[in-house]
Amino acid sequence: MNPRFTNKRVLLTGGASGIGRATAERFAAEGARLAIGDIDVTGANAVAAELGGVAFAYDARDPAAAPQLVEQAVAALGGIDILLNVAGIMTWGRFEETSPESWQRTLEINLSGPFYLTQAAIPHLKQCKGNIVSVASAGGMHPVYGTSAYGISKAGVIAMTQSASLEFARFGVRVNAVAPGGVATPMHEKSTAGRGVDPAIFAEAAGRNMPKLTDRQACTPEEVAAAIAYLASNEARFATGTVLVLDGGQVTG
Template sequence: MSGTEQKVALVTGAARGIGLATAQLMAEDGWRIALLDRDEPALKEAAANFKGEAISLLHDVSDPQAAPQAIRETLNAFGRIDALVNNAGVADFGPIEETDFTRWRTVMETNLDGVFLMSQAAIPALKETKGAIVNIASISGLRASTLRVAYGTSKAAVIQLTRQQAAELGEYGIRANAVCPGPVRTKLAMAVHTQDIIDAYHDAIPLNRYGSEREIGEVVAFLCGPKASYVTGQIIAADGGFESTGVGLPALRAT
């Protein structure tokens, strides 16, 4: 595949976790990757160890000026964009009465506004390639749970935004889908999940385990690629069956 034909993906929140795993998987499949993150040390480390053709974009998706600049930088480097993976996100868990407006806005600015801004900026380039948008939502956007008033609401909004994108952009050949990860064995999750929480999740998940970053990345990569060419407007829970079993983990309750 020549350089002009080789597909290009822009992945936000790509310095670690699901974003980095997705970028690595897509690079293995021959994609060129634009790695975007606001954490400069982590981004440099990820880029230094990245196996595949890639560029680094140091931006914060919550900044309205960042999205058009990131798109320009990607087009300047690669000449095209075939997929946008909106993975960047922040987690802030706490009881409703302790979630003040500052905490609420901090979550919304990245988790929702960032997805909107990046997608809007990428539309002209995606029209040219009949490309794909994959938004990373969460199982917390599909059903309510404790301590997630801002996070869960932001991810539910991302799900609705995805459907809007699919409905309005389909006529241009642009597909939009969302992936909703369940509990994933990330370094962050393992650092904050007590053994009681881990055991409770295992009890509630039919597959009886956490997912891996790479397993989520496989779903994202599929949705970006040609094998999903007739898939749009879909909300896919990559959660080991967690959504099918209901909610209510005692270990996650505040009292």
């Protein structure tokens, strides 16, 4: 396959681990120049050093961090062609028991972070008819029991994708999302092992929302990276406002 991202300037968040790391690897393998923003700056630096990119400390909870990260990426790469909103956290907790702190943290990291980064990156993406891909979740379409704040935050990412696609299509900027079900990453491993989760909530959630494809329970981070790369590539140049679901049939089957 011909590399699809030769010299494309890609800003991605969450590149230190899981889906973000696999995505960084995929884009680098296809010729992209990478800037990674992550709260785990040590991990992000290690990935950037391995792949030949640059990394910056970035906390999605801080609204001021988004324009700063965009400025740093533009200074390092000379512009931004593609923004990939990957960083996120999983939180458990029944609706009535979700504390203001947990609600706020989940919404800030999973939704406000991508919102502010999209705002900050748009002027640069308009200059080169660039595009954005965000990682939502199947849980934003078909919630998992006991994860209401998470599901609501990811439903917000889907609505953000669709709203932004409406406003930016006239500038030639595409905005899309992927919505995975389970993905075999550190986040998923912790969650499916029930670590840090109220056992009563976990028992209620277990066995529900399972993929209909029975050969395995989760997709790989590389499969999600491939879907992100497709949406960000010219092969998807007529796709905007699209949510590509990768859930083994959990929502769609």
